Amino acid sequence: MSESSENTAETLADLEEKLRAVTARHLGDGVTIDNADIAVGGGSNRTWSFDAVLKSGERLPLILRQETYAGPYNIFESPSAQYRIMAAAYDAGVPVPKTYYLLENQDGLGAGFVMERIDGETIPRKILRDPGTQSALPKMAAQCGDIIGTLQSIDLSDVLFLGPDFEDREPARVELEMQRQRLDDYQEAHPAFELGLRWLEQNLPKTQRQVVVHGDFRNGNFIVGPEGIRSVLDWELAHVGSPMEDFGWLCIKSWRFGIDHKPVGGFGTRDDLYAAYEARTGHAVDPADVFWWEVYGVLKWGLINLLQAFSHLNTPRRSVVYAACGRNVCQMEYDLLNMIEKAP
Amino acid sequence: MSQDRPDKAELLDAVIEYLMDQLFPTLEGELAFHARVSANLLTILKRELELGEEMDADELGRLRSLLNRTDGNLDDLTRELAVQIRSGKLDDQSDQVLVDVKQSVEDKLRVTSPKYLES
Numbered sequence A: 001m002s003e004s005s006e007n008t009a010e011t012l013a014d015l016e017e018k019l020r021a022v023t024a025r026h027l028g029d030g031v032t033i034d035n036a037d038i039a040v041g042g043g044s045n046r047t048w049s050f051d052a053v054l055k056s057g058e059r060l061p062l063i064l065r066q067e068t069y070a071g072p073y074n075i076f077e078s079p080s081a082q083y084r085i086m087a088a089a090y091d092a093g094v095p096v097p098k099t100y101y102l103l104e105n106q107d108g109l110g111a112g113f114v115m116e117r118i119d120g121e122t123i124p125r126k127i128l129r130d131p132g133t134q135s136a137l138p139k140m141a142a143q144c145g146d147i148i149g150t151l152q153s154i155d156l157s158d159v160l161f162l163g164p165d166f167e168d169r170e171p172a173r174v175e176l177e178m179q180r181q182r183l184d185d186y187q188e189a190h191p192a193f194e195l196g197l198r199w200l201e202q203n204l205p206k207t208q209r210q211v212v213v214h215g216d217f218r219n220g221n222f223i224v225g226p227e228g229i230r231s232v233l234d235w236e237l238a239h240v241g242s243p244m245e246d247f248g249w250l251c252i253k254s255w256r257f258g259i260d261h262k263p264v265g266g267f268g269t270r271d272d273l274y275a276a277y278e279a280r281t282g283h284a285v286d287p288a289d290v291f292w293w294e295v296y297g298v299l300k301w302g303l304i305n306l307l308q309a310f311s312h313l314n315t316p317r318r319s320v321v322y323a324a325c326g327r328n329v330c331q332m333e334y335d336l337l338n339m340i341e342k343a344p
Numbered sequence B: 001m002s003q004d005r006p007d008k009a010e011l012l013d014a015v016i017e018y019l020m021d022q023l024f025p026t027l028e029g030e031l032a033f034h035a036r037v038s039a040n041l042l043t044i045l046k047r048e049l050e051l052g053e054e055m056d057a058d059e060l061g062r063l064r065s066l067l068n069r070t071d072g073n074l075d076d077l078t079r080e081l082a083v084q085i086r087s088g089k090l091d092d093q094s095d096q097v098l099v100d101v102k103q104s105v106e107d108k109l110r111v112t113s114p115k116y117l118e119s
Helices: A012-027 A079-092 A124-129 A137-151 A171-185 A191-202 A245-250 A270-281 A287-314 A320-326 A329-342 B008-026 B029-067 B074-087 B091-112 B114-118
Strands: A032-041 A045-053 A059-067 A099-102 A112-116 A211-213 A222-225 A228-232 A239-241
Touching (some): A012 A099, A012 A112, A079 A112, A079 A211, A171 A191, A191 A287, A191 B074, A270 A287, A287 A329, A320 B029, A329 B091, B008 B029, B029 B074
Antiparallel strands (some): A211 A239
């Protein structure tokens, strides 16, 4: 559970005034706010785009990211943890928006933070099909391997805010137990997910090393330009875990958007992905472990859809889109059973 | 009592057509997206009205056979199956469990997103 999301600005004028006050406190008096506009809401947050015009005349393109899911069974890291992991990733050399400031209670804007706004395409189907990003596609799998490797260079002692008790544990088992607990929380019987959990339990992976995991590293959370990936977004599922976890999630069928012969996000090959990682880190990728994390990833995505439907049915956070998520769950069940069926 | 026409499916068609042919073209961004999702949910409901009853009966038959039961309703037996899979009790017939569970998942997809089965 994270900070209160109350007192969120209700009108654009109200938002602009509150933004001006908090921005002035952090970036200096004389700041004005320009071009404020609501962008799209995600699963756990809402983002506003705006420009801060400093007293010097300098114009900073910024994003305000507000938490919208703080209810029961919240699975997302708090905005302050997201803010801190993004800053740590930035310092490590990961392409990630620069963070500016974290909201406080006195700001009256709920929980959230302000970060750099980076231009580019984020919508997966457009990235994969629009002419403007075609030149990026052949490079992106290697970029992903390099980025995952760079992220894993962060010293775990610098990210204790992600949960201090990660010593002496099996990361795969920890994740597996967490998903089992979530399935129980949602109070629906899903034999297909039980078969998935049973398979995962009986085929635990070998890699025990632990590193920083982005947790939602996939096509859809990349800002892409003609030259490739410019930035990695959406750090609310960051945690400490297996070095193979982000590989599995990146490669699940749901993130290929129909282009199944390119297993990495619908844009690239596993060979390019793994080679770039190995070049960056000196560590080998274990394909059998990655397969385990793919099976895990399909289960995790199924349970996130279940969570959306659960919150629609049981909390004030209602939306026709979240309701629809409940009827998407069987897609992940189907993928999961197909994977178990062909598992070695 | 038999209701007058439009019947259930025809009513859904009327709303789906309104959402997609009239409302959707006037909307942009999130509102347009939500209108499309709404129409899709009604399409799911229409398929469920047509196929659901027979699918439920088939699934109940599979569950009773798998769990060796002569009674029990769909909800209770689905929960029982989930519990038994988790406990490992069905490990020695895991091939049959997988076949049966997959059949039920495929039936759900025939209602919610039939195209997914072709992918």
